[in-house]
Amino acid sequence: MPTTLAQTLGGHHDSILTQVGMPIDPTNELSKLLGLHKYEEAFDAALQRCDVSIIYWLCSQVDLRCILSIDPLPLSQVVLLHLLRHLSYGINNNIPQKFGWMTHIANVIIPTDSMIAMHVRPIFNEVYALLNHQQYLPTITGFELSSIRSLMHVIISKIM
Structure with missing residues (x-):
């Protein structure tokens, strides 16, 4: 079973588009993966691009809370940990939505999972x-502060 977008496409899609001068739009392929409920592959591909805007876009295309309530989880602990980390970049954009995603993700991370234990x-x-740092910025609203503190509490509870 392919584990990355490049493997899913045989690794040729980007080079073909580049050769014919077409801009590469990863959202098309990510949308296809989501349509097939291949969440692991979609999130893995987005994370590998190291483009936070693509990761935000992908999160906004799904009901992350619903996906994270599926048993067994369709996202690996590795993907979840990296997703949490990437969402923390540029943390002052779309604060309520982003903190919601981050809190849901942090809640399902299993710190003792052997694949991530040393990185958690x-x-x-x-x-x-x-x-x-974010909680002390003068632009933070009361609601945002509450979300920040809630997420901080989840993080502390996971590593203690």
């Missing part, structure tokens, strides 16, 4: 530090 604490500490 450093990434959670990094996200926590960003949140700690």
Whole structure:
């Protein structure tokens, strides 16, 4: 079973589009993966692009809360941890929506999972530090502050 967008497409899609001068729009392929309920592949592909706007777009295309309530989880712990980290970049944009996503993701991360155990604490500490800084900005509303503190609480509860 393919695990990345490049593997799904045989690795040739981007080079073909580049050769014919067409702009590469990853949202088309990501939409196809979502339509097939291949959430792991879609999120993995978005994360591999290292483009936060694509990751935000992908999160906005799905009901993340619903996906994260499926048993078994359709997203691996590795993807979830990296998704949490990437969503923390540029944290001051779309704050309510982003903190909702981040809180749902943090709640389903299993810190003792062998695939992520050694990475959880450093990434959670990094996200926590960003949140700690964010909560003291003068532009933060009461609702946003509540969301930040709720997410900080989830993070602390996961690493203690």
